[in-house]
Amino acid sequence: MSKSVDETVFDFFSVLLQEPTKEVQTSAEDKPTPTASNSNSVSLKKQHSKTFKKPNINNSLGAVVKKVAPPPHQQEVKKAFAEPQVDKASLSKLLSAVSKPEVKQPESKPIHIGEVDSVASDKSAQQVQDEIKLKAQQVRLQLEKAVVQESTVDDVKIISSQNNKEPEISADTSLDKAEVNVSEVELNVEEQHKSSVPPSITGNLQDVLDDEFQVLFFNVAGLTLAVPLVSLGGIVKIEHINHLIGRPNWFLGVQTRREQKVNVVDSCRWVMPEKYTQELADSIDYQYLVMLEDSNWGLACESLVNAVRIDKSHVNWREKPGKRPWLAGVVKEQMCGILNVQALIEMLDAGLGCQDSID
Amino acid sequence: MTDSRNVAAVAAGKEDVVLQWVTFKLDNETYGINVMQVQEVLRYTEIAPVPGAPLYVLGIINLRGNVVTVIDTRSRFGLDAAEVDDSSRIVIIEAEKQVIGILVDSVAEVVYLRRSEIDNAPNVGTEESAKFIQGVSNRDNELLILVDLDKLLSDDEWAEITQL
Known part of the structure; x- marks a missing residue:
């Protein structure tokens, strides 16, 4: 019952990795986000395609959660993942908790949600990586054939308020159907931030x-x-x-x-x-x-x-x-x-x- | 700032003229008026009110047989009214070809100022009274506010007081 957030997140991504197909990789080049045209929006940008094995996911994401996840969410997350079935609402909260504090930063430097621990320690991990790479390639091929429309992008919704410019990221309930490779996601707010600032009489x-x-x-x-x-x-x-x-x-x-x-x-x-x-x-x-x-x-x-x-x-x-x-x-x-x-x-x-x- | 003004004056081929200013006090501030416009300084005497006169007019006095209109300088400058005391003076001035008196708290001295010592007043005023100030000068760490008497009243007001 005393699972840490690291373990909880690891469990969550373990479940995701074990589920077959319907894996989606999200990137700004591949598909626009629902709010891509909005100047205040947050785009997802693909980074170097590092994949990882389970233990590394645990390490890397855990580290990120340690940095950004506020404590109040921890209890909810623990409850959600202590049960055998994944509570999708809790997953939503989890991801929003991870992402929201980061994107609030006004400097809007590119924020990496998740950093891949590049140290692969054993051979089985390498095998898992290869498998994931293979699956990722397959999914990418499928995505290239299909036109991804904004209305269908329900796996990850990026909601940005025009007024307060505080992007809020929430995970949809269908997250369990797709693999969201968080380590490949970069919240690139910088350009949007610059363009969203109206001209002032004095500069910034x-x-x-x-x-x-x-x-x-x-x-x-x-x-x-x-x-x-x-x-x-x-x-x-x-x-x-x-x-x-x-x-x-x-x-x-x-x-x-x-x-x-x-x-x-x-x-x-x-x-x-x-x-x-x-x-x-x-x-x-x-x-x-x-x-x-x-x-x-x-x-x-x-x-x-x-x-x-x-x-x-x-x-x-x-x-x-x-x-x-x-x-x-x-x-x-x-x-x-x-x-x-x-x-x-x-x-x-x-x-x-x-x-x-x-x- | 002073250097730049000097350079400008030299460049213009003008002499750095020395001007004399009669200084008076009003609400603890020191003001200066061009001595050439000052005719005399009187102790406070009875001022006869004029019915129907504008608010800035205190009344009239008899100055050796001539009727002189006395202006309420405090009111004109937007300052609170104050009681007249022993140091109060009526300064008789000539402006816009008219002779009028202005009531002040006290008269101090005559000072000599080079033109280069006069700075522009901060240009943030939007009120009517802002235009009364033609410049400021720093003397012994005190600011002397130089008043442009010609602008003390508008053209219409100058015309109005002749009718009193």
Whole structure:
């Protein structure tokens, strides 16, 4: 009863391998997925045709499941595969659990679901490999003759939401009829991701950032914001701000710094004007200015939290500029917005507020 | 920035003219007006209200037999009203060929500024009052806001106050 996920997955694929015929290999070149025309879709791409024996399947897939399968699914999977008959619904959950977290990554690097352990240790394994290769060739020949229509591709459905661009992969109940060589499947989201990003007024912040980059967290009226250090022009202590008449209400004024004039933004009022009340205004005690790149703009903040190094994958990047092009995404761990400084500068230069249209 | 302006001035063959500015305080900010437009500075005197006058007009005063309209500068600049005190002054100015008075919190000094020391104000204003500022200058780490008196009122408003 205490089967591990590795063993469960192994059992599942063992069942699949033992069942004859109706084996299907899926690839982008061979057949389009149901959502292949969709820019947000996920295509399946064939990799090098490595096949494997049972023990290797166990090893390789198990390793993948260890990486990506969330713990809550483990119990369901265990129950499903402890029974002699394969619970197809559980299989669906299993595969979706394996694939979903990976394709959420905004960098959309090609994600390999399964990596074949190339170390073949004994001769019987080699024989099994040969058999599988033979079967695979037969199936491939059959597939070449038959026109595979989208409506008939019910073995593997790749569902991609146009809105949230979070592809979700689920296995159909007919999975038991086909061999899905998971090690040959690559979720190639990269191209789709690029094409799905609408043109922004500033380009993509992700392009200029390294995979790992540093951000500075700062507080404004209880709200934490992050700014990439590459976009940070400096930190200035607020001393005396000169109010200028006829400016937007979020424009606090001008502070001189090294004979230059820093335009001070009331960050709270700019970022969340809908929550800005006189009471809130009275409670805010701005201490520092977070300078934006080499511009004259400084965001007033109450305190500086810290600067940490984060990975790109730790940010839930916004894929559409939408109404807030200044917001590049959300840092998952701190649950705070990360600024697209270039966009912010352009908006401030144009005298636009947070909710003003950029068109 | 200053260097680039100097270079531009030299390139244009113009002298870096020194201008004098009368500075006054309004809501803790220092403003400057061209000394050539200032006729005199008065202590606060009784201002007679004018029925039906625009909101930005405080009233009129009698200046040696001449009626001078006094403008509510705070109101014009979009600032909150404040009580008149001992430091309040009425600055008599000439703009658009008219003589008017502007009520200010206090008058400070006359400063000398080279043209190269004057920068443009941040161009983010969309309000009417944004056009009053013709430039800013940094003096002793304080910002001096230079006011274009000719633009203090629109053409229609200048015409209107002549009818008072």
